[in-house]
Amino acid sequence: MTDGVRTLAGKVALVAGGTRGGGRGIAVELGAAGATVYVSGRSSSANGSSDMGRPETIEETARAVTAAGGVGIPVRTDHSSPEEVRALVDRIDAEQQGRLDVLVNCVWGGDRLTDWNRPLWQQDLDKGLRLLRQAVETHVITSRYAVRLMAARRSGLVVEVTDGNTARYRGSFFYDVAKSTVIRLAFAQAADLKEHGVAAVAITPGFLRSEAMLEHFGVTEDNWRDGVARDPDFAHSETPAYLGRAVAALAADPDIMAKTGRALATWGLYKEYGFTDIDGSQPDFAAHWARTLEPRLGPLGTPL
Numbered sequence: 001m002t003d004g005v006r007t008l009a010g011k012v013a014l015v016a017g018g019t020r021g022g023g024r025g026i027a028v029e030l031g032a033a034g035a036t037v038y039v040s041g042r043s044s045s046a047n048g049s050s051d052m053g054r055p056e057t058i059e060e061t062a063r064a065v066t067a068a069g070g071v072g073i074p075v076r077t078d079h080s081s082p083e084e085v086r087a088l089v090d091r092i093d094a095e096q097q098g099r100l101d102v103l104v105n106c107v108w109g110g111d112r113l114t115d116w117n118r119p120l121w122q123q124d125l126d127k128g129l130r131l132l133r134q135a136v137e138t139h140v141i142t143s144r145y146a147v148r149l150m151a152a153r154r155s156g157l158v159v160e161v162t163d164g165n166t167a168r169y170r171g172s173f174f175y176d177v178a179k180s181t182v183i184r185l186a187f188a189q190a191a192d193l194k195e196h197g198v199a200a201v202a203i204t205p206g207f208l209r210s211e212a213m214l215e216h217f218g219v220t221e222d223n224w225r226d227g228v229a230r231d232p233d234f235a236h237s238e239t240p241a242y243l244g245r246a247v248a249a250l251a252a253d254p255d256i257m258a259k260t261g262r263a264l265a266t267w268g269l270y271k272e273y274g275f276t277d278i279d280g281s282q283p284d285f286a287a288h289w290a291r292t293l294e295p296r297l298g299p300l301g302t303p304l
Helices: 020-030 060-070 082-095 126-155 172-196 211-217 222-229 231-235 240-252 267-275 287-297
Strands: 012-016 034-043 071-076 102-104 156-161 199-202 263-265
Touching: 012 020, 012 082, 020 034, 020 071, 020 126, 020 240, 034 060, 034 082, 060 071, 060 211, 060 222, 060 263, 071 082, 071 231, 082 126, 082 156, 082 287, 102 126, 126 156, 126 172, 126 211, 156 172, 156 240, 172 199, 172 263, 199 240, 211 222, 240 267, 263 267, 267 287
Parallel strands: 012 034, 012 102, 034 071, 102 156, 156 199, 199 263
Antiparallel strands: none
């Protein structure tokens, strides 16, 4: 969180899918705001990596949470397994005396399953259905067991991390269905949880400068601007910390119920909460889209 403000001291969060990318950025920034953060996912240094083929682990994220000023607790969990998710939530319930203030559903794992080059009728059906199970069912399973802790305390925030917050087609059938459905999950949970004082929102980053994206451009965070020569839009990218600071600001907002059921974006929230990216900038991908991409790709669309 910006300026080291511990706005979430004493709060407990679960970041499901906190191994890398946006999930890691959110977990670390919740920790920087003072929260105790359970970091869950399949990629563990103790139990082996997931099928993502990447080196990041939940233990690394948990250590970063603690280094930022919070308490990071890694728990190896396959969120497609109801039994493992139930055990995770039971552990949080026991260790935190029933307290869970923030649930972040950021499980994805669909990079290797997304086909960007072919229409639905030419795609591998098994891969597409696996993507939906990994990117949607995991969120449902996690909320099914975790939100009861919030409902019992009559407070809390559920955050569904997606890509985009409009009805615009996202370029690949199964990818689009998954990311659009995640927004609907936030809307449906908001309806169920409103009478219990729990908010639920969806949130999207702009052009996220994740570990995988940095690798794709052949750069590091230290020299990321070298990638702009390859893709000018990369100049308007943002770090996972920017998304994390948006979520931390939402979690600290005493009037969060006013936003329940909405699909939000970093490019709107920075204006309201005043947070910055790690370099002090305030990336606004929607503004960049309107200036540069809209003539070629059409309008970004109205938020859902």
